[in-house]
Amino acid sequence: MGDLYQRFPVTVAKGEGARVWDEDGKEYIDCMGGYGVALAGHRNPRVVQAIKAQLDRIITVHGSLYNKTRAEFLDRLTGAAPPGLTRVHLNNSGAESVEAAIKFAKRHTGKSGMVAMRGSYHGKTAGALSVTFNPKYKKGFGPMLEGASFSPFGDIDALRDSTGDDTALVIMEPIQGESGIRVAPPGFLQDARRLCDERGIVLIFDEIQCGLGRTGKMWAAEHWETIPDIMCLAKGIAGGIPMGATLTKPEIMASIKKGDHSSTFGGSPLACAAGSAVLQSLSEDGLVSNAETVGSRLHRGLQELQEKHRVISEVRGMGLMAGVELRCGVKDVILEGIKRGVLLLYSGSNILRLLPPLTISEDDIERVLETIDAVLNSVGRDK
Numbered sequence: 001m002g003d004l005y006q007r008f009p010v011t012v013a014k015g016e017g018a019r020v021w022d023e024d025g026k027e028y029i030d031c032m033g034g035y036g037v038a039l040a041g042h043r044n045p046r047v048v049q050a051i052k053a054q055l056d057r058i059i060t061v062h063g064s065l066y067n068k069t070r071a072e073f074l075d076r077l078t079g080a081a082p083p084g085l086t087r088v089h090l091n092n093s094g095a096e097s098v099e100a101a102i103k104f105a106k107r108h109t110g111k112s113g114m115v116a117m118r119g120s121y122h123g124k125t126a127g128a129l130s131v132t133f134n135p136k137y138k139k140g141f142g143p144m145l146e147g148a149s150f151s152p153f154g155d156i157d158a159l160r161d162s163t164g165d166d167t168a169l170v171i172m173e174p175i176q177g178e179s180g181i182r183v184a185p186p187g188f189l190q191d192a193r194r195l196c197d198e199r200g201i202v203l204i205f206d207e208i209q210c211g212l213g214r215t216g217k218m219w220a221a222e223h224w225e226t227i228p229d230i231m232c233l234a235k236g237i238a239g240g241i242p243m244g245a246t247l248t249k250p251e252i253m254a255s256i257k258k259g260d261h262s263s264t265f266g267g268s269p270l271a272c273a274a275g276s277a278v279l280q281s282l283s284e285d286g287l288v289s290n291a292e293t294v295g296s297r298l299h300r301g302l303q304e305l306q307e308k309h310r311v312i313s314e315v316r317g318m319g320l321m322a323g324v325e326l327r328c329g330v331k332d333v334i335l336e337g338i339k340r341g342v343l344l345l346y347s348g349s350n351i352l353r354l355l356p357p358l359t360i361s362e363d364d365i366e367r368v369l370e371t372i373d374a375v376l377n378s379v380g381r382d383k
């Protein structure tokens, strides 16, 4: 793995649902959730079964040939998608789904300006990086794509000022993940939708982290009753098998000619079999409603902790997507959580992030809350 990752002292050997075990058999509740990839739970039984069955048929079929497993997945995906997003390009990661979205919007509009939000995260390949805000990710890798600018998240007047005749696209996460779980303020998505309609700008929602039931609704943008022109998905969509998906309105995909864009691995039957199982699990096993009910218990509990611990400055999020901003660094909190059997994630140096599998039980959430309480007591005492 080189030294590209900041790593924590756990060697994970096995997982099931919202639990993982290390090599010595120690059990953890997984609120890191593979940065959201473990959305449908580790080794979700439907996913395991679907992958096993697909392995006995075929693993790879290029997009230039038909495949029933892929067709079934695309039907399920467009069936669950926001109305109108009926065309899909399958790829293999979040960044790739953003790259495709950028190209599609540019081709469709014939323009090249890109407006993203301050605090945005869209991936680390060249195009996606150009619309990612944090300058630390870009240092030494320039020049970025031409025409990218950033507007404050939630400020419609600023967005109006930063868009113009040359703007091809506006891209945003309805709930910003990497920058610390920041929820769009009321009205912002609707206003952005209206602005993009007025100016013929393609509105792209990156639901890679906040989509697929995470927030208690299938799509985060449903909380604001707003439908984008393009939606990017990845992370948990195929139960841990790499997959990205770029969903568009038909008129946008109609601007893309055969051969303009492609992905060799995209839409492999293996990933599609797993993806169908995830979508089935989300609806038939009640994972989206679980995210809502267990998620509201989580947020209530975190707010109670905020009243108790002065070190917590803010609690944010929706459903099973939570950010806890601290007045201290999070590293010791995460290390102490590991000792006590809870895996937590961070966003930046002082924000705890929780992205547990949507299968997590209320009992496990209670234990997570008790653990954070105990950890904040012990970390606070050391100071």
Ligand SMILES: *Cc1c(COP(=O)(O)O)cnc(C)c1O
Pocket (backbone or CB within 6 Å): 093, 094, 095, 096, 098, 121, 122, 123, 124, 173, 177, 178, 206, 207, 208, 209, 210, 234, 235
């Ligand atoms: C993780 C993430 C990406 C990038 O996904 P990769 O698969 O790591 O390329 C893009 N956007 C958002 C919102 C993400 O959370």
